[in-house]
Amino acid sequence: MNTSIHLKLLSAVALGDRKAFDTLYQDTSAQLYAVSLKLLKHKDLAEDALQDAFVSIWHKAAEYQKDRGTVLTWMVSIVRYRALDILRANNVRKERQFQTRPNLNEPRVKQTPHVYFMQSRDRAKIDDCLDELDPTQADAISLAYFRGYTHKEVCQYMSSPLGTVKSWIRRGLHSLRGCLGL
Amino acid sequence: MKYNQDQLKNALSPEFVLGTLSGRARLRYQRLLMEHKELQKNVWQWESKLNELGTVMTPQQPDARVWRAIEKRLGFIEKNEDNTEPWWHHLWTPGFALASIFMLVTAWLLMTQKQLPIELPAERVAVVQNSNAEALWLIEVQTQNLRIHATDKLPPLNDQDYQLWMIAKDGRPPIPLGLLPQNGMKEIPRSILFNQLDIAALAVSIEPLGGSPNGQPTTVLFTTELVQI
Numbered sequence: 001m002n003t004s005i006h007l008k009l010l011s012a013v014a015l016g017d018r019k020a021f022d023t024l025y026q027d028t029s030a031q032l033y034a035v036s037l038k039l040l041k042h043k044d045l046a047e048d049a050l051q052d053a054f055v056s057i058w059h060k061a062a063e064y065q066k067d068r069g070t071v072l073t074w075m076v077s078i079v080r081y082r083a084l085d086i087l088r089a090n091n092v093r094k095e096r097q098f099q100t101r102p103n104l105n106e107p108r109v110k111q112t113p114h115v116y117f118m119q120s121r122d123r124a125k126i127d128d129c130l131d132e133l134d135p136t137q138a139d140a141i142s143l144a145y146f147r148g149y150t151h152k153e154v155c156q157y158m159s160s161p162l163g164t165v166k167s168w169i170r171r172g173l174h175s176l177r178g179c180l181g182l
Numbered sequence: 183m184k185y186n187q188d189q190l191k192n193a194l195s196p197e198f199v200l201g202t203l204s205g206r207a208r209l210r211y212q213r214l215l216m217e218h219k220e221l222q223k224n225v226w227q228w229e230s231k232l233n234e235l236g237t238v239m240t241p242q243q244p245d246a247r248v249w250r251a252i253e254k255r256l257g258f259i260e261k262n263e264d265n266t267e268p269w270w271h272h273l274w275t276p277g278f279a280l281a282s283i284f285m286l287v288t289a290w291l292l293m294t295q296k297q298l299p300i301e302l303p304a305e306r307v308a309v310v311q312n313s314n315a316e317a318l319w320l321i322e323v324q325t326q327n328l329r330i331h332a333t334d335k336l337p338p339l340n341d342q343d344y345q346l347w348m349i350a351k352d353g354r355p356p357i358p359l360g361l362l363p364q365n366g367m368k369e370i371p372r373s374i375l376f377n378q379l380d381i382a383a384l385a386v387s388i389e390p391l392g393g394s395p396n397g398q399p400t401t402v403l404f405t406t407e408l409v410q411i
Contacts, residue, residue, distance in 0.1 A: 051252055054252045073229065088204065121239045124237065145201075146235075169202055180231050
């Protein structure tokens with residue numbers, strides 16, 4: 001379904017159209033669930049985040065503006081923030097062991113996190129800019145985006161000092177800003 | 183914060199969107215976003231770019247129960263017969279109605295005896311009381327705003343905020359109305375939902391600075407009913 005149809009559906013949702021909301025859910029929930037599940041790992045938590053996000057979308061539909069990107073990126077923002085809140089609030093990290101996550105640094109795989117995450121998705125426009133970053137910067141940003149890692153978790157994963165990781169992320173985002181023209 | 187706005191925009195907006203700005207720094211930035219449109223727009227720009235990554239991930243079909251749960255939460259379908267209804271569904275009991283009469287008297291006394299300045303006539307009022315029946319806030323619902331007076335009985339909070347919520351009779355989750363003053367008087371915009379929903383009660387929760395981090399009350403301290411005057 002294209003962007004203009006999402007916009008029509010969301011406009012109808014803003015006026016309380018339940019059928020439009022149902023259609024919007026059917027068309028976007030699998031995409032939003034993928035974001036939530038990638039961050040939270042646990043099916044139940046990911047479903048909670050998805051549920052909260054759609055309740056929020058129903059209430060906030062009238063607040064959407066084109067300045068906020070496409071309807072789908074706006075919806076991804078909502079579910080991603082909710083998933084991050086759940087991630088931090090439940091301290092899910094403490095319940096999980098690193099072994100349960102894909103071990104991106106295994107020698108046989110020989111993939112960096114950035115490359116690993118690229119393989120499980122289609123290419124986005126922003127990838128042109130991510131490709132231009134120093135590989136360590138792209139890795140740190142990918143881990144923060146797709147896994148929801150904090151600075152400390154990225155530094156633990158990449159076995160690098162906290163200050164270095166913070167610098168990678170800061171400089172990487174600075175370069176992205178230039179490339180994206182923000 | 184000692185940063186100027188350009189530094190905030192350039193350094194903190196992308197980290198806010200990425201999620202690496204966390205804890206108190208994130209809450210402080212959230213508050214700044216409410217105050218500075220320029221910062222908010224910058225965050226939106228970052229969201230629209232970074233979150234393209236979320237739109238190209240391989241879709242995963244959620245279980246059908248998620249949609250059913252959403253429909254229930256939004257009141258589209260009847261709740262089932264289980265007794266796991268949330269706390270705000272039990273606010274309009276007879277006991278609560280009796281309490282509302284007491285609230286009305288208290289509100290009236292506050293408004294007349296203390297001669298609070300009222301520039302616009304209030305349609306409805308509520309008094310939020312503590313367990314000792316001491317009035318903490320007087321809330322007047324006016325045509326454009328909620329005018330809220332904090333009393334001297336209110337225990338001040340240094341690192342937290344009190345947040346006001348609307349509890350609708352249709353069972354939907356509480357609707358955030360704004361942060362309450364800890365002293366003096368404050369006006370917050372009146373939500374359009376005051377005209378659209380039957381209101382069972384107002385609730386006050388205690389929250390991290392800046393308000394609820396997830397759009398729902400963290401810890402509810404008080405509830406009160408609005409009364410027509």
